[in-house]
Amino acid sequence: MTEIIKVSYQGIAGAYSHLACLNYFGENVMCCASETFEDAMEMVEEGNVDYALIPIENKTAGRVDEFYGLLPNMKLQIVGEHYQKIEHCLLGVEGSSLDDIVYAYSHPQGLAQCRNGLNELGIKQVAQFDTAGSAREVAKLKDKSLCAIASSLAAKTYGLKILKENIQDQKDNFTRFIVLANRKEILIKSDRAYVTSMIFKVKNVSSALYKALGGFAKNDVNILKIESYIPLGKLEESHFHIDVDGSLESEFVKKSIDELKKYATKVKILGTYEKNTLRIEKNDS
Amino acid sequence: MTEIIKVSYQGIAGAYSHLACLNYFGENVMCCASETFEDAMEMVEEGNVDYALIPIENKTAGRVDEFYGLLPNMKLQIVGEHYQKIEHCLLGVEGSSLDDIVYAYSHPQGLAQCRNGLNELGIKQVAQFDTAGSAREVAKLKDKSLCAIASSLAAKTYGLKILKENIQDQKDNFTRFIVLANRKEILIKSDRAYVTSMIFKVKNVSSALYKALGGFAKNDVNILKIESYIPLGKLEESHFHIDVDGSLESEFVKKSIDELKKYATKVKILGTYEKNTLRIEKNDS
Numbered sequence: 079m080t081e082i083i084k085v086s087y088q089g090i091a092g093a094y095s096h097l098a099c100l101n102y103f104g105e106n107v108m109c110c111a112s113e114t115f116e117d118a119m120e121m122v123e124e125g126n127v128d129y130a131l132i133p134i135e136n137k138t139a140g141r142v143d144e145f146y147g148l149l150p151n152m153k154l155q156i157v158g159e160h161y162q163k164i165e166h167c168l169l170g171v172e173g174s175s176l177d178d179i180v181y182a183y184s185h186p187q188g189l190a191q192c193r194n195g196l197n198e199l200g201i202k203q204v205a206q207f208d209t210a211g212s213a214r215e216v217a218k219l220k221d222k223s224l225c226a227i228a229s230s231l232a233a234k235t236y237g238l239k240i241l242k243e244n245i246q247d248q249k250d251n252f253t254r255f256i257v258l259a260n261r262k263e264i265l266i267k268s269d270r271a272y273v274t275s276m277i278f279k280v281k282n283v284s285s286a287l288y289k290a291l292g293g294f295a296k297n298d299v300n301i302l303k304i305e306s307y308i309p310l311g312k313l314e315e316s317h318f319h320i321d322v323d324g325s326l327e328s329e330f331v332k333k334s335i336d337e338l339k340k341y342a343t344k345v346k347i348l349g350t351y352e353k354n355t356l357r358i359e360k361n362d363s
Numbered sequence: 364m365t366e367i368i369k370v371s372y373q374g375i376a377g378a379y380s381h382l383a384c385l386n387y388f389g390e391n392v393m394c395c396a397s398e399t400f401e402d403a404m405e406m407v408e409e410g411n412v413d414y415a416l417i418p419i420e421n422k423t424a425g426r427v428d429e430f431y432g433l434l435p436n437m438k439l440q441i442v443g444e445h446y447q448k449i450e451h452c453l454l455g456v457e458g459s460s461l462d463d464i465v466y467a468y469s470h471p472q473g474l475a476q477c478r479n480g481l482n483e484l485g486i487k488q489v490a491q492f493d494t495a496g497s498a499r500e501v502a503k504l505k506d507k508s509l510c511a512i513a514s515s516l517a518a519k520t521y522g523l524k525i526l527k528e529n530i531q532d533q534k535d536n537f538t539r540f541i542v543l544a545n546r547k548e549i550l551i552k553s554d555r556a557y558v559t560s561m562i563f564k565v566k567n568v569s570s571a572l573y574k575a576l577g578g579f580a581k582n583d584v585n586i587l588k589i590e591s592y593i594p595l596g597k598l599e600e601s602h603f604h605i606d607v608d609g610s611l612e613s614e615f616v617k618k619s620i621d622e623l624k625k626y627a628t629k630v631k632i633l634g635t636y637e638k639n640t641l642r643i644e645k646n647d648s
Binding site: 084114167185186189193203205206207208285287288289292296298301302303304305306316318 | 399470471476478488490491492493570572573574576577579580583587588590591601605607608
Protein backbone atom coordinates (compact mmCIF):
# COMPACT_ATOMS: atom_id res chain seq x y z
CA MET A 79 0.00 0.00 0.00
CA THR A 80 1.35 3.42 -0.92
CA GLU A 81 1.52 5.97 1.82
CA ILE A 82 -0.81 8.95 1.46
CA ILE A 83 0.84 12.35 1.96
CA LYS A 84 -1.39 14.97 3.58
CA VAL A 85 -0.91 18.60 2.53
CA SER A 86 -2.71 21.82 3.48
CA TYR A 87 -3.06 24.89 1.25
CA GLN A 88 -4.83 28.23 1.46
CA GLY A 89 -7.89 28.53 -0.75
CA ILE A 90 -10.64 26.25 -1.98
CA ALA A 91 -10.55 23.16 -4.22
CA GLY A 92 -9.34 24.00 -7.72
CA ALA A 93 -7.15 26.92 -6.57
CA TYR A 94 -3.66 27.29 -8.05
CA SER A 95 -2.32 26.32 -4.60
CA HIS A 96 -4.30 23.09 -4.88
CA LEU A 97 -2.84 22.48 -8.35
CA ALA A 98 0.64 23.17 -6.94
CA CYS A 99 0.10 20.49 -4.25
CA LEU A 100 -0.84 17.91 -6.90
CA ASN A 101 2.05 18.86 -9.18
CA TYR A 102 4.62 18.85 -6.40
CA PHE A 103 3.56 15.69 -4.54
CA GLY A 104 2.06 13.66 -7.39
CA GLU A 105 -0.81 11.18 -7.19
CA ASN A 106 -0.72 9.96 -3.62
CA VAL A 107 -1.56 13.22 -1.93
CA MET A 108 -4.57 14.27 0.11
CA CYS A 109 -5.03 18.04 -0.19
CA CYS A 110 -6.72 19.96 2.63
CA ALA A 111 -8.19 23.41 1.93
CA SER A 112 -7.63 26.11 4.59
CA GLU A 113 -9.08 29.60 4.89
CA THR A 114 -5.82 31.40 5.75
CA PHE A 115 -2.05 30.84 5.59
CA GLU A 116 -2.02 30.65 9.39
CA ASP A 117 -4.64 27.89 9.33
CA ALA A 118 -2.69 25.92 6.72
CA MET A 119 0.50 26.20 8.80
CA GLU A 120 -1.29 25.37 12.06
CA MET A 121 -2.52 22.11 10.53
CA VAL A 122 1.13 21.09 10.10
CA GLU A 123 2.13 22.28 13.57
CA GLU A 124 -0.68 20.24 15.12
CA GLY A 125 0.23 17.13 13.13
CA ASN A 126 -3.02 16.98 11.15
CA VAL A 127 -1.13 17.15 7.85
CA ASP A 128 2.48 16.49 6.83
CA TYR A 129 3.11 19.64 4.78
CA ALA A 130 1.75 23.07 3.88
CA LEU A 131 2.28 24.66 0.47
CA ILE A 132 2.43 28.46 0.64
CA PRO A 133 2.80 30.91 -2.30
CA ILE A 134 5.69 33.25 -1.55
CA GLU A 135 6.22 35.29 -4.68
CA ASN A 136 4.65 35.83 -8.05
CA LYS A 137 6.31 37.25 -11.12
CA THR A 138 3.47 39.56 -12.05
CA ALA A 139 1.82 40.14 -8.68
CA GLY A 140 4.87 40.36 -6.42
CA ARG A 141 5.78 39.17 -3.00
CA VAL A 142 3.13 37.60 -0.81
CA ASP A 143 3.82 39.77 2.22
CA GLU A 144 1.02 38.45 4.36
CA PHE A 145 3.31 35.47 4.84
CA TYR A 146 6.41 37.56 5.63
CA GLY A 147 4.72 38.76 8.80
CA LEU A 148 4.55 35.16 9.98
CA LEU A 149 8.22 34.30 9.33
CA PRO A 150 9.93 35.49 12.55
CA ASN A 151 7.76 33.28 14.77
CA MET A 152 7.31 30.39 12.37
CA LYS A 153 7.86 26.97 13.97
CA LEU A 154 8.00 25.10 10.63
CA GLN A 155 10.93 24.52 8.28
CA ILE A 156 11.07 25.12 4.55
CA VAL A 157 11.71 21.67 3.06
CA GLY A 158 11.08 22.35 -0.63
CA GLU A 159 10.19 24.89 -3.29
CA HIS A 160 7.92 24.65 -6.32
CA TYR A 161 7.37 26.97 -9.27
CA GLN A 162 3.78 26.70 -10.42
CA LYS A 163 3.04 27.96 -13.91
CA ILE A 164 -0.10 30.09 -13.86
CA GLU A 165 -2.19 29.29 -16.92
CA HIS A 166 -5.61 30.87 -16.76
CA CYS A 167 -8.48 29.24 -18.65
CA LEU A 168 -11.89 30.60 -19.63
CA LEU A 169 -14.37 28.15 -18.09
CA GLY A 170 -18.03 27.97 -19.09
CA VAL A 171 -20.99 25.73 -18.28
CA GLU A 172 -21.86 22.69 -20.39
CA GLY A 173 -23.32 23.73 -23.74
CA SER A 174 -21.84 27.25 -23.70
CA SER A 175 -19.46 28.59 -26.33
CA LEU A 176 -17.15 31.62 -26.48
CA ASP A 177 -19.78 33.57 -28.43
CA ASP A 178 -22.28 33.26 -25.55
CA ILE A 179 -19.98 34.79 -22.94
CA VAL A 180 -20.77 38.30 -21.69
CA TYR A 181 -19.21 38.28 -18.19
CA ALA A 182 -16.00 36.82 -16.77
CA TYR A 183 -15.83 36.09 -13.02
CA SER A 184 -12.48 35.98 -11.23
CA HIS A 185 -10.20 37.48 -8.58
CA PRO A 186 -9.29 41.09 -9.57
CA GLN A 187 -5.68 39.97 -10.12
CA GLY A 188 -6.75 37.10 -12.38
CA LEU A 189 -8.92 39.53 -14.36
CA ALA A 190 -6.09 42.08 -14.57
CA GLN A 191 -3.74 39.38 -15.86
CA CYS A 192 -6.18 38.67 -18.72
CA ARG A 193 -7.24 42.30 -19.38
CA ASN A 194 -6.18 42.52 -23.05
CA GLY A 195 -7.56 39.09 -23.96
CA LEU A 196 -10.93 39.86 -22.34
CA ASN A 197 -11.14 43.26 -24.02
CA GLU A 198 -10.51 41.68 -27.40
CA LEU A 199 -13.31 39.20 -26.79
CA GLY A 200 -15.58 42.02 -25.55
CA ILE A 201 -16.10 40.24 -22.21
CA LYS A 202 -16.98 42.33 -19.14
CA GLN A 203 -15.20 41.68 -15.84
CA VAL A 204 -16.86 40.78 -12.53
CA ALA A 205 -14.70 40.57 -9.39
CA GLN A 206 -14.83 37.53 -7.13
CA PHE A 207 -12.90 36.37 -4.05
CA ASP A 208 -10.66 33.91 -5.83
CA THR A 209 -10.23 32.12 -9.14
CA ALA A 210 -11.53 28.74 -7.97
CA GLY A 211 -14.47 30.35 -6.17
CA SER A 212 -15.49 32.05 -9.40
CA ALA A 213 -15.55 28.65 -11.13
CA ARG A 214 -17.72 27.26 -8.34
CA GLU A 215 -20.07 30.26 -8.70
CA VAL A 216 -20.38 29.92 -12.49
CA ALA A 217 -21.12 26.19 -12.09
CA LYS A 218 -23.80 27.02 -9.51
CA LEU A 219 -25.48 29.72 -11.62
CA LYS A 220 -25.59 27.49 -14.76
CA ASP A 221 -25.75 30.61 -16.98
CA LYS A 222 -24.29 30.34 -20.50
CA SER A 223 -23.39 34.04 -20.59
CA LEU A 224 -20.94 33.61 -17.69
CA CYS A 225 -17.43 32.26 -17.58
CA ALA A 226 -14.78 31.98 -14.86
CA ILE A 227 -11.08 32.68 -15.18
CA ALA A 228 -9.39 29.88 -13.26
CA SER A 229 -7.14 26.82 -13.52
CA SER A 230 -7.89 23.71 -15.57
CA LEU A 231 -8.13 21.93 -12.21
CA ALA A 232 -11.04 24.23 -11.30
CA ALA A 233 -12.77 23.12 -14.52
CA LYS A 234 -12.41 19.49 -13.48
CA THR A 235 -13.40 20.23 -9.86
CA TYR A 236 -16.63 22.07 -10.68
CA GLY A 237 -17.60 20.30 -13.93
CA LEU A 238 -16.98 23.24 -16.24
CA LYS A 239 -15.84 23.23 -19.85
CA ILE A 240 -12.59 24.90 -20.94
CA LEU A 241 -13.61 27.43 -23.61
CA LYS A 242 -10.13 28.87 -24.06
CA GLU A 243 -6.76 27.93 -22.56
CA ASN A 244 -3.77 30.04 -21.57
CA ILE A 245 -5.57 33.36 -21.91
CA GLN A 246 -3.35 35.52 -19.64
CA ASP A 247 -1.63 38.44 -21.40
CA GLN A 248 1.79 37.57 -19.94
CA LYS A 249 2.36 33.96 -21.02
CA ASP A 250 5.36 33.29 -18.80
CA ASN A 251 3.90 33.70 -15.31
CA PHE A 252 5.00 31.59 -12.33
CA THR A 253 4.18 31.56 -8.65
CA ARG A 254 6.88 30.31 -6.33
CA PHE A 255 5.62 28.09 -3.51
CA ILE A 256 7.52 26.90 -0.48
CA VAL A 257 6.84 23.56 1.17
CA LEU A 258 6.70 23.70 4.99
CA ALA A 259 7.03 20.81 7.40
CA ASN A 260 7.50 20.19 11.09
CA ARG A 261 10.90 18.51 10.94
CA LYS A 262 14.44 19.69 11.00
CA GLU A 263 16.44 16.75 9.65
CA ILE A 264 16.96 16.57 5.90
CA LEU A 265 18.80 13.94 3.91
CA ILE A 266 21.34 15.72 1.70
CA LYS A 267 22.21 13.83 -1.50
CA SER A 268 25.56 14.70 -3.03
CA ASP A 269 24.25 14.74 -6.61
CA ARG A 270 21.53 17.32 -5.95
CA ALA A 271 21.53 21.12 -5.73
CA TYR A 272 20.20 22.77 -2.57
CA VAL A 273 19.03 26.18 -1.39
CA THR A 274 19.22 27.56 2.16
CA SER A 275 16.84 30.33 3.23
CA MET A 276 17.31 32.61 6.21
CA ILE A 277 16.15 35.88 7.72
CA PHE A 278 18.19 38.30 9.83
CA LYS A 279 18.34 41.85 11.10
CA VAL A 280 21.27 44.25 10.96
CA LYS A 281 21.62 47.31 13.16
CA ASN A 282 23.44 49.79 10.92
CA VAL A 283 22.12 48.96 7.49
CA SER A 284 24.91 50.41 5.34
CA SER A 285 28.18 48.78 6.31
CA ALA A 286 26.69 46.09 8.56
CA LEU A 287 24.66 44.66 5.66
CA TYR A 288 27.80 44.75 3.55
CA LYS A 289 29.82 43.02 6.25
CA ALA A 290 27.03 40.53 6.91
CA LEU A 291 27.16 39.50 3.24
CA GLY A 292 30.96 39.33 3.29
CA GLY A 293 31.06 35.73 4.47
CA PHE A 294 29.03 34.60 1.48
CA ALA A 295 31.32 36.46 -0.95
CA LYS A 296 34.49 35.15 0.73
CA ASN A 297 33.19 31.56 0.65
CA ASP A 298 31.87 31.90 -2.90
CA VAL A 299 28.30 31.16 -1.86
CA ASN A 300 25.83 32.55 -4.43
CA ILE A 301 23.05 34.77 -3.17
CA LEU A 302 19.98 33.77 -5.18
CA LYS A 303 17.61 36.30 -3.67
CA ILE A 304 17.81 39.21 -1.23
CA GLU A 305 14.98 41.28 0.13
CA SER A 306 14.62 43.82 2.89
CA TYR A 307 11.24 43.77 4.54
CA ILE A 308 9.47 45.46 7.40
CA PRO A 309 7.80 43.08 9.86
CA LEU A 310 4.09 43.70 10.52
CA GLY A 311 3.51 46.51 12.97
CA LYS A 312 7.20 47.45 13.19
CA LEU A 313 7.92 50.35 10.83
CA GLU A 314 11.18 51.06 12.67
CA GLU A 315 12.82 47.67 11.99
CA SER A 316 14.38 46.45 8.75
CA HIS A 317 14.86 42.75 8.26
CA PHE A 318 16.42 40.80 5.41
CA HIS A 319 15.50 37.56 3.74
CA ILE A 320 18.11 35.79 1.64
CA ASP A 321 18.24 32.54 -0.30
CA VAL A 322 21.70 31.14 -0.99
CA ASP A 323 23.09 28.29 -3.04
CA GLY A 324 24.04 25.18 -1.07
CA SER A 325 22.84 23.15 1.90
CA LEU A 326 23.48 23.63 5.61
CA GLU A 327 25.87 20.66 5.41
CA SER A 328 28.18 22.63 3.12
CA GLU A 329 31.26 23.94 4.96
CA PHE A 330 31.07 27.12 2.85
CA VAL A 331 27.48 27.83 3.81
CA LYS A 332 28.25 27.08 7.48
CA LYS A 333 31.23 29.46 7.48
CA SER A 334 29.20 32.17 5.73
CA ILE A 335 26.48 31.92 8.36
CA ASP A 336 29.06 32.09 11.17
CA GLU A 337 30.35 35.31 9.60
CA LEU A 338 26.79 36.61 9.14
CA LYS A 339 26.13 36.12 12.86
CA LYS A 340 28.96 38.52 13.73
CA TYR A 341 27.13 41.42 12.07
CA ALA A 342 23.48 40.40 12.21
CA THR A 343 21.05 39.63 15.01
CA LYS A 344 18.01 37.36 14.98
CA VAL A 345 19.55 35.07 12.35
CA LYS A 346 16.92 32.41 11.71
CA ILE A 347 17.51 29.55 9.29
CA LEU A 348 14.20 28.87 7.56
CA GLY A 349 15.36 25.68 5.91
CA THR A 350 17.61 23.81 3.50
CA TYR A 351 15.86 22.22 0.55
CA GLU A 352 16.35 20.85 -2.92
CA LYS A 353 16.65 23.51 -5.58
CA ASN A 354 13.84 23.61 -8.11
CA THR A 355 14.94 22.62 -11.61
CA LEU A 356 13.65 25.95 -12.97
CA ARG A 357 16.22 27.74 -10.85
CA ILE A 358 18.93 25.32 -11.92
CA GLU A 359 18.15 25.99 -15.58
CA LYS A 360 18.13 29.69 -14.84
CA ASN A 361 21.61 29.53 -13.30
CA ASP A 362 23.04 27.37 -16.03
CA SER A 363 21.87 29.69 -18.78
CA MET B 364 -4.06 82.90 -8.79
CA THR B 365 -2.67 79.66 -7.40
CA GLU B 366 -1.36 77.19 -9.90
CA ILE B 367 -3.31 73.94 -10.18
CA ILE B 368 -1.17 70.78 -10.08
CA LYS B 369 -2.45 67.92 -12.24
CA VAL B 370 -1.84 64.36 -11.01
CA SER B 371 -2.82 60.98 -12.40
CA TYR B 372 -3.44 57.84 -10.31
CA GLN B 373 -4.61 54.30 -10.99
CA GLY B 374 -8.15 53.59 -9.83
CA ILE B 375 -11.44 55.46 -9.57
CA ALA B 376 -12.43 58.51 -7.49
CA GLY B 377 -12.25 57.76 -3.77
CA ALA B 378 -9.47 55.16 -4.12
CA TYR B 379 -6.59 55.22 -1.62
CA SER B 380 -4.39 56.41 -4.51
CA HIS B 381 -6.75 59.37 -4.93
CA LEU B 382 -6.54 60.08 -1.20
CA ALA B 383 -2.74 59.87 -1.43
CA CYS B 384 -2.75 62.52 -4.22
CA LEU B 385 -4.78 64.91 -2.05
CA ASN B 386 -2.65 64.28 1.04
CA TYR B 387 0.63 64.68 -0.80
CA PHE B 388 -0.19 67.71 -2.98
CA GLY B 389 -2.76 69.48 -0.78
CA GLU B 390 -5.70 71.57 -1.90
CA ASN B 391 -4.66 72.87 -5.32
CA VAL B 392 -4.54 69.55 -7.09
CA MET B 393 -6.61 68.17 -9.95
CA CYS B 394 -6.64 64.35 -9.72
CA CYS B 395 -7.11 62.29 -12.88
CA ALA B 396 -8.26 58.67 -12.58
CA SER B 397 -6.56 56.11 -14.88
CA GLU B 398 -7.38 52.49 -15.54
CA THR B 399 -3.82 51.11 -15.30
CA PHE B 400 -0.38 52.15 -13.98
CA GLU B 401 0.81 52.41 -17.59
CA ASP B 402 -2.03 54.82 -18.42
CA ALA B 403 -1.28 56.97 -15.37
CA MET B 404 2.41 57.14 -16.35
CA GLU B 405 1.63 57.79 -20.01
CA MET B 406 -0.41 60.84 -19.03
CA VAL B 407 2.76 62.32 -17.50
CA GLU B 408 4.93 61.33 -20.48
CA GLU B 409 2.50 63.03 -22.86
CA GLY B 410 2.33 66.17 -20.76
CA ASN B 411 -1.35 65.87 -19.90
CA VAL B 412 -0.59 65.88 -16.18
CA ASP B 413 2.41 66.99 -14.08
CA TYR B 414 2.77 63.90 -11.88
CA ALA B 415 1.67 60.31 -11.38
CA LEU B 416 1.32 58.74 -7.93
CA ILE B 417 2.00 55.00 -7.96
CA PRO B 418 1.76 52.56 -5.00
CA ILE B 419 5.01 50.64 -4.76
CA GLU B 420 4.79 48.62 -1.55
CA ASN B 421 2.34 47.83 1.16
CA LYS B 422 3.15 46.60 4.63
CA THR B 423 0.49 43.91 4.72
CA ALA B 424 0.05 43.15 1.02
CA GLY B 425 3.65 43.36 -0.19
CA ARG B 426 5.42 44.74 -3.16
CA VAL B 427 3.38 46.00 -6.12
CA ASP B 428 5.27 44.00 -8.72
CA GLU B 429 3.13 44.98 -11.67
CA PHE B 430 5.03 48.24 -11.49
CA TYR B 431 8.47 46.58 -11.22
CA GLY B 432 8.05 45.23 -14.71
CA LEU B 433 7.77 48.81 -15.99
CA LEU B 434 10.92 50.12 -14.27
CA PRO B 435 13.68 49.23 -16.78
CA ASN B 436 12.03 51.17 -19.62
CA MET B 437 10.49 53.94 -17.54
CA LYS B 438 11.06 57.42 -18.96
CA LEU B 439 9.92 59.23 -15.79
CA GLN B 440 11.87 60.16 -12.67
CA ILE B 441 10.91 59.50 -9.07
CA VAL B 442 10.61 62.98 -7.52
CA GLY B 443 8.96 62.14 -4.21
CA GLU B 444 7.62 59.47 -1.89
CA HIS B 445 4.52 59.36 0.27
CA TYR B 446 3.39 56.94 2.96
CA GLN B 447 -0.40 56.72 2.94
CA LYS B 448 -2.00 55.32 6.06
CA ILE B 449 -4.68 52.80 5.07
CA GLU B 450 -7.70 53.26 7.33
CA HIS B 451 -10.66 51.26 6.15
CA CYS B 452 -14.17 52.48 7.01
CA LEU B 453 -17.50 50.67 6.92
CA LEU B 454 -19.69 52.79 4.64
CA GLY B 455 -23.47 52.49 4.46
CA VAL B 456 -26.28 54.33 2.69
CA GLU B 457 -28.16 57.18 4.37
CA GLY B 458 -30.43 55.90 7.12
CA SER B 459 -28.57 52.61 7.62
CA SER B 460 -26.97 51.53 10.89
CA LEU B 461 -24.43 48.83 11.82
CA ASP B 462 -27.27 46.52 12.89
CA ASP B 463 -28.76 46.56 9.38
CA ILE B 464 -25.59 45.40 7.64
CA VAL B 465 -25.50 41.83 6.29
CA TYR B 466 -22.94 42.10 3.45
CA ALA B 467 -19.66 44.01 3.06
CA TYR B 468 -18.46 44.83 -0.47
CA SER B 469 -14.74 45.40 -1.15
CA HIS B 470 -11.58 44.26 -2.90
CA PRO B 471 -10.55 40.80 -1.61
CA GLN B 472 -7.47 42.35 0.02
CA GLY B 473 -9.56 45.01 1.78
CA LEU B 474 -11.91 42.29 3.03
CA ALA B 475 -8.97 40.13 4.15
CA GLN B 476 -7.50 43.09 6.06
CA CYS B 477 -10.79 43.40 8.01
CA ARG B 478 -11.51 39.68 8.38
CA ASN B 479 -11.62 39.51 12.21
CA GLY B 480 -13.65 42.71 12.55
CA LEU B 481 -16.23 41.56 9.99
CA ASN B 482 -16.50 38.12 11.59
CA GLU B 483 -17.15 39.71 14.99
CA LEU B 484 -19.95 41.81 13.48
CA GLY B 485 -21.34 38.74 11.65
CA ILE B 486 -21.01 40.50 8.28
CA LYS B 487 -20.60 38.38 5.14
CA GLN B 488 -17.98 39.32 2.53
CA VAL B 489 -18.65 40.06 -1.15
CA ALA B 490 -15.66 40.58 -3.47
CA GLN B 491 -15.47 43.63 -5.72
CA PHE B 492 -12.85 45.10 -8.06
CA ASP B 493 -11.62 47.80 -5.73
CA THR B 494 -12.48 49.57 -2.51
CA ALA B 495 -13.80 52.78 -4.10
CA GLY B 496 -15.78 50.83 -6.70
CA SER B 497 -17.52 48.95 -3.90
CA ALA B 498 -18.57 52.29 -2.35
CA ARG B 499 -19.94 53.44 -5.71
CA GLU B 500 -21.86 50.15 -6.03
CA VAL B 501 -23.38 50.36 -2.53
CA ALA B 502 -24.44 53.98 -3.22
CA LYS B 503 -26.04 52.86 -6.48
CA LEU B 504 -27.93 49.91 -4.94
CA LYS B 505 -29.27 52.04 -2.02
CA ASP B 506 -29.72 48.91 0.10
CA LYS B 507 -29.47 49.29 3.90
CA SER B 508 -28.18 45.74 4.33
CA LEU B 509 -25.04 46.53 2.32
CA CYS B 510 -21.86 48.34 3.28
CA ALA B 511 -18.58 49.01 1.51
CA ILE B 512 -15.08 48.79 2.98
CA ALA B 513 -13.26 51.82 1.62
CA SER B 514 -11.63 55.14 2.50
CA SER B 515 -13.37 58.09 4.15
CA LEU B 516 -12.79 59.89 0.82
CA ALA B 517 -14.95 57.24 -0.89
CA ALA B 518 -17.73 58.05 1.62
CA LYS B 519 -17.53 61.72 0.65
CA THR B 520 -17.24 60.93 -3.07
CA TYR B 521 -20.31 58.67 -3.25
CA GLY B 522 -22.44 60.24 -0.51
CA LEU B 523 -22.19 57.36 1.94
CA LYS B 524 -22.25 57.44 5.72
CA ILE B 525 -19.31 56.21 7.81
CA LEU B 526 -20.77 53.51 10.09
CA LYS B 527 -17.43 52.52 11.64
CA GLU B 528 -13.92 53.92 11.24
CA ASN B 529 -10.54 52.23 11.27
CA ILE B 530 -11.90 48.70 11.11
CA GLN B 531 -8.83 46.91 9.69
CA ASP B 532 -7.37 44.21 11.98
CA GLN B 533 -3.81 45.53 11.63
CA LYS B 534 -4.08 49.16 12.74
CA ASP B 535 -0.65 50.25 11.55
CA ASN B 536 -0.89 49.72 7.78
CA PHE B 537 0.79 51.99 5.26
CA THR B 538 1.16 51.96 1.49
CA ARG B 539 4.26 53.60 0.10
CA PHE B 540 3.67 55.69 -3.02
CA ILE B 541 6.25 57.19 -5.34
CA VAL B 542 5.69 60.43 -7.20
CA LEU B 543 6.75 60.34 -10.86
CA ALA B 544 7.46 63.32 -13.13
CA ASN B 545 8.95 64.05 -16.51
CA ARG B 546 11.89 66.16 -15.35
CA LYS B 547 15.41 65.44 -14.25
CA GLU B 548 16.52 68.59 -12.42
CA ILE B 549 15.80 68.75 -8.72
CA LEU B 550 16.55 71.57 -6.32
CA ILE B 551 18.47 70.08 -3.40
CA LYS B 552 18.05 71.99 -0.14
CA SER B 553 20.83 71.55 2.38
CA ASP B 554 18.51 71.29 5.38
CA ARG B 555 16.47 68.39 3.98
CA ALA B 556 17.06 64.62 3.86
CA TYR B 557 17.00 62.87 0.48
CA VAL B 558 16.71 59.36 -0.91
CA THR B 559 18.17 58.09 -4.20
CA SER B 560 16.61 55.05 -5.89
CA MET B 561 18.29 52.91 -8.53
CA ILE B 562 18.09 49.55 -10.24
CA PHE B 563 20.97 47.46 -11.56
CA LYS B 564 21.98 43.99 -12.63
CA VAL B 565 25.03 42.00 -11.53
CA LYS B 566 26.47 39.10 -13.46
CA ASN B 567 27.81 36.80 -10.74
CA VAL B 568 25.40 37.35 -7.89
CA SER B 569 27.56 36.23 -4.95
CA SER B 570 30.69 38.34 -4.87
CA ALA B 571 29.63 40.87 -7.51
CA LEU B 572 26.61 41.93 -5.44
CA TYR B 573 28.91 42.20 -2.44
CA LYS B 574 31.44 44.24 -4.41
CA ALA B 575 28.69 46.35 -5.97
CA LEU B 576 27.53 47.31 -2.47
CA GLY B 577 31.10 47.97 -1.34
CA GLY B 578 31.09 51.58 -2.51
CA PHE B 579 28.10 52.37 -0.33
CA ALA B 580 29.75 50.78 2.72
CA LYS B 581 33.07 52.54 2.10
CA ASN B 582 31.35 55.92 1.67
CA ASP B 583 29.07 55.34 4.63
CA VAL B 584 25.91 55.62 2.53
CA ASN B 585 23.00 53.88 4.25
CA ILE B 586 21.06 51.32 2.22
CA LEU B 587 17.41 51.89 3.14
CA LYS B 588 15.98 49.09 1.04
CA ILE B 589 17.32 46.29 -1.14
CA GLU B 590 15.35 43.90 -3.27
CA SER B 591 16.20 41.39 -5.94
CA TYR B 592 13.52 41.03 -8.56
CA ILE B 593 12.94 39.18 -11.79
CA PRO B 594 11.83 41.39 -14.69
CA LEU B 595 8.66 40.32 -16.48
CA GLY B 596 9.23 37.52 -18.93
CA LYS B 597 12.88 37.04 -17.96
CA LEU B 598 13.21 34.23 -15.46
CA GLU B 599 16.93 33.95 -16.16
CA GLU B 600 17.84 37.51 -15.07
CA SER B 601 18.13 38.86 -11.53
CA HIS B 602 17.94 42.61 -11.00
CA PHE B 603 18.26 44.66 -7.85
CA HIS B 604 16.45 47.72 -6.62
CA ILE B 605 18.04 49.77 -3.86
CA ASP B 606 17.12 52.97 -2.05
CA VAL B 607 19.99 54.79 -0.35
CA ASP B 608 20.30 57.78 1.97
CA GLY B 609 21.38 61.02 0.30
CA SER B 610 20.92 62.93 -2.94
CA LEU B 611 22.74 62.62 -6.24
CA GLU B 612 24.54 65.85 -5.37
CA SER B 613 26.26 64.16 -2.43
CA GLU B 614 29.89 63.28 -3.18
CA PHE B 615 29.48 60.09 -1.17
CA VAL B 616 26.49 58.92 -3.18
CA LYS B 617 28.27 59.81 -6.44
CA LYS B 618 31.39 57.87 -5.47
CA SER B 619 29.27 54.87 -4.37
CA ILE B 620 27.49 54.81 -7.73
CA ASP B 621 30.82 55.03 -9.59
CA GLU B 622 31.96 52.00 -7.63
CA LEU B 623 28.65 50.24 -8.28
CA LYS B 624 29.12 50.69 -12.01
CA LYS B 625 32.37 48.71 -11.91
CA TYR B 626 30.51 45.57 -10.83
CA ALA B 627 26.98 46.10 -12.14
CA THR B 628 25.45 46.62 -15.56
CA LYS B 629 22.28 48.46 -16.53
CA VAL B 630 22.61 50.89 -13.60
CA LYS B 631 19.59 53.16 -13.88
CA ILE B 632 19.03 56.04 -11.47
CA LEU B 633 15.27 56.23 -10.87
CA GLY B 634 15.46 59.53 -9.01
CA THR B 635 16.59 61.62 -6.06
CA TYR B 636 13.80 62.92 -3.84
CA GLU B 637 13.02 64.27 -0.43
CA LYS B 638 12.82 61.62 2.26
CA ASN B 639 9.41 61.12 3.77
CA THR B 640 9.22 62.17 7.42
CA LEU B 641 8.01 58.70 8.40
CA ARG B 642 11.33 57.28 7.20
CA ILE B 643 13.22 60.01 9.03
CA GLU B 644 11.42 59.18 12.26
CA LYS B 645 12.14 55.53 11.65
CA ASN B 646 15.86 56.18 11.29
CA ASP B 647 16.05 58.46 14.27
CA SER B 648 14.40 56.00 16.61
